[in-house]
Amino acid sequence: MKTVSPFLELEDAPRVEVSFDGRTLSLPTGANLAASMLAAGIDVFRNTPVSGAPRAPFCMMGACFECLVDIDGITRQACMVEVTEGMLITPPHSAEVRHEPS
Amino acid sequence: MSRRDLVIIGAGPAGMAAAAQAADLGLSVTVLDEQPHAGGQIYRDVDRIAPIRGGILGPDFTHGTTLTAAMRHDAIVHLTGAVVWAIEDQFRISYTRGGRGAQIEADRILLATGALERPMPLPGWTLPGVMTAGAGQILLKQSGILARNAVLVGSGPLLYLIAAQMVRAGTPPVAMVETQSRGDVMRAAPHMGGALRGWRYLAKGLKMLAEITRARVPRYTDATGIAIEGDGKAEAVRFTSKGRSHRIACDTVFLHHGVVPNTQAARSLEVSHRWDAAQHCFVPLADEWGQTDKDGLFIAGDGAGIGGAKAAECAGKLAALEVAHQAGRLPLAERDRFAAAPRAKLESELAARPFLDAAYPPCAEALLPDDKTLICRCEEVTAGDIRGYAKLGCIGPNQTKAFGRAGMGPCQGRYCGLSVTVLLADATGQTADETGYYRIRPPIKPVTLGELAAMDDNTLDAAE
Ligand SMILES: Cc1cc2nc3c(=O)[nH]c(=O)nc-3n(C[C@H](O)[C@H](O)[C@H](O)COP(=O)(O)OP(=O)(O)OC[C@H]3O[C@@H](n4cnc5c(N)ncnc54)[C@H](O)[C@@H]3O)c2cc1C
Numbered sequence: 001m002k003t004v005s006p007f008l009e010l011e012d013a014p015r016v017e018v019s020f021d022g023r024t025l026s027l028p029t030g031a032n033l034a035a036s037m038l039a040a041g042i043d044v045f046r047n048t049p050v051s052g053a054p055r056a057p058f059c060m061m062g063a064c065f066e067c068l069v070d071i072d073g074i075t076r077q078a079c080m081v082e083v084t085e086g087m088l089i090t091p092p093h094s095a096e097v098r099h100e101p102s
Numbered sequence: 103m104s105r106r107d108l109v110i111i112g113a114g115p116a117g118m119a120a121a122a123q124a125a126d127l128g129l130s131v132t133v134l135d136e137q138p139h140a141g142g143q144i145y146r147d148v149d150r151i152a153p154i155r156g157g158i159l160g161p162d163f164t165h166g167t168t169l170t171a172a173m174r175h176d177a178i179v180h181l182t183g184a185v186v187w188a189i190e191d192q193f194r195i196s197y198t199r200g201g202r203g204a205q206i207e208a209d210r211i212l213l214a215t216g217a218l219e220r221p222m223p224l225p226g227w228t229l230p231g232v233m234t235a236g237a238g239q240i241l242l243k244q245s246g247i248l249a250r251n252a253v254l255v256g257s258g259p260l261l262y263l264i265a266a267q268m269v270r271a272g273t274p275p276v277a278m279v280e281t282q283s284r285g286d287v288m289r290a291a292p293h294m295g296g297a298l299r300g301w302r303y304l305a306k307g308l309k310m311l312a313e314i315t316r317a318r319v320p321r322y323t324d325a326t327g328i329a330i331e332g333d334g335k336a337e338a339v340r341f342t343s344k345g346r347s348h349r350i351a352c353d354t355v356f357l358h359h360g361v362v363p364n365t366q367a368a369r370s371l372e373v374s375h376r377w378d379a380a381q382h383c384f385v386p387l388a389d390e391w392g393q394t395d396k397d398g399l400f401i402a403g404d405g406a407g408i409g410g411a412k413a414a415e416c417a418g419k420l421a422a423l424e425v426a427h428q429a430g431r432l433p434l435a436e437r438d439r440f441a442a443a444p445r446a447k448l449e450s451e452l453a454a455r456p457f458l459d460a461a462y463p464p465c466a467e468a469l470l471p472d473d474k475t476l477i478c479r480c481e482e483v484t485a486g487d488i489r490g491y492a493k494l495g496c497i498g499p500n501q502t503k504a505f506g507r508a509g510m511g512p513c514q515g516r517y518c519g520l521s522v523t524v525l526l527a528d529a530t531g532q533t534a535d536e537t538g539y540y541r542i543r544p545p546i547k548p549v550t551l552g553e554l555a556a557m558d559d560n561t562l563d564a565a566e
Pocket residue numbers: 061111112113114115116117134135136137141142143144145184185186187214215216217218219235236237239240260263361367402403404405410411412414546547
């Protein structure tokens with residue numbers, strides 16, 4: 001069944017395939033990754049390391065870190081990344097960046 | 103490592119206007135911004151977007167192309183996609199660009215890092231599907247993506263702007279749940295004098311409200327007891343308005359009750375801050391040119407106190423004039439002559455602020471949420487936890503770190519810092535100034551070992 005996204009895309013653009021958590025997504029090349037994942041119907045990007053609660057993009061401007069995903073093994077903010085062909089995306093498995101007390 | 107007369111962090115209206123002004127006066131300027139294109143928040147990606155969606159976003163958006171045009175100047179290097187994570191001793195700036203660490207030196211620095219949405223902790227605000235209204239606007243602006251079933255919650259002119267843009271794009275919000283009351287507008291009335299000077303803004307506000315009303319978007323004012331409900335994602339907003347309770351089903355919730363200065367970089371440089379009671383936030387201390395209490399370190403735009411895009415543009419120019427003067431490129435009399443016009447414009451831009459601040463105060467229940475509401479999204483610390491720390495003798499945000507992990511997640515307190523200050527001040531009876539804010543240490547943005555390893559060797563030597 002095709003996921004119906006709560007988001008509507010105004011324009012169409014040439015698409016490329018990326019993989020998220022084992023699923024193949026067809027996203028507009030060069031588009032904002034977090035935005036196009038949302039439009040593709042991905043509603044949970046990760047689960048918190050503390051309680052496992054589901055999370056998805058909140059600020060879209062690089063400040064909240066809710067959109068963290070691993071892209072080809074490196075933890076990045078999906079809202080600060082552009083879509084390129086063949087990206088291998090997973091929820092962040094690595095220990096997330098934490099700021100220790102100083 | 104290259105050394106520039108001026109390095110500017112942020113390519114929004116403040117940074118762009120400052121760069122153009124400084125370059126015109128003969129300074130070498132580098133602008134660093136983590137976004138892939140110039141524009142900042144309001145004029146995000148304006149060169150590409152204005153021709154496609156200028157109609158939806160309006161002339162206040164397309165105005166940004168005048169600033170990006172002025173940035174194309176031989177003396178300005180604009181490094182796009184450059185994430186600044188440390189600024190040190192007079193001044194060495196470390197940033198990541200394209201997966202590699204790099205550094206640049208500057209005689210003077212202008213922080214033009216803009217604003218963040220004011221944290222709006224309400225029950226359910228961490229559910230997927232709940233975003234800031236600014237995020238909703240970024241989806242529309244940058245990607246042409248619209249929420250089909252969104253409820254807008256909160257207060258302030260930006261909430262109306264976004265609603266109006268959604269109407270123009272053909273997907274009006276399902277409802278607006280507004281937290282301001284008639285009483286707020288009455289309390290704002292004494293500030294009307296200033297607002298009349300800023301009448302242009304008010305006229306614009308009324309025009310947006312008319313657009314929203316014409317699209318028959320239901321508006322609920324004076325909303326209290328707001329909670330977002332859903333199992334694993336947002337499904338409805340529950341609230342009480344004028345004595346009646348409501349539950350509105352939706353897929354998306356956009357929250358907004360004002361923006362606050364993004365003080366992360368200034369804090370990391372130990373610039374002094376003070377609490378601004380009218381805007382309910384901390385602002386860095388700076389003089390009329392944006393010079394902070396650290397030599398050669400300037401701040402302009404919304405990062406110095408919320409004034410809006412046009413004010414940011416004027417403040418950027420003023421800072422550039424003083425930088426040029428300090429660098430020996432602009433005699434005092436010239437500086438003051440050049441400053442007269444932007445200073446007058448800045449004052450008239452700021453005239454409407456006291457009215458707006460009073461008419462659209464932050465949502466009270468999001469300033470002091472109930473005990474169960476999460477405050478720190480990253481480490482899942484609740485308002486009750488913070489109050490508990492206060493009972494155990496915790497008097498300031500830095501001490502909360504001894505009790506729990508509030509503010510120690512990846513966002514470094516960007517979306518909990520002000521809540522923690524306000525909760526502690528409320529619990530201890532101290533002022534916000536006495537309570538203070540988190541100490542911010544670099545890196546102010548995460549940097550990976552791979553990015554450090556890929557740093558140019560000669561850059562690293564120089565850093566040692
Ligand atoms: C999401 C959002 C949307 C907004 N939309 C509108 C609007 O439509 N209309 C309106 O009137 N006002 C809007 N505002 C208010 C807006 O902040 C100001 O009007 C205006 O953009 C302020 O300009 P500025 O130059 O001070 O900062 P900004 O325009 O915010 O620019 C700051 C820049 O600094 C960059 N930056 C920050 N930290 C770093 C770092 N560590 N490294 C590298 N770069 C960094 C950011 O990427 C950004 O481009 C919005 C605010 C937000 C938060």
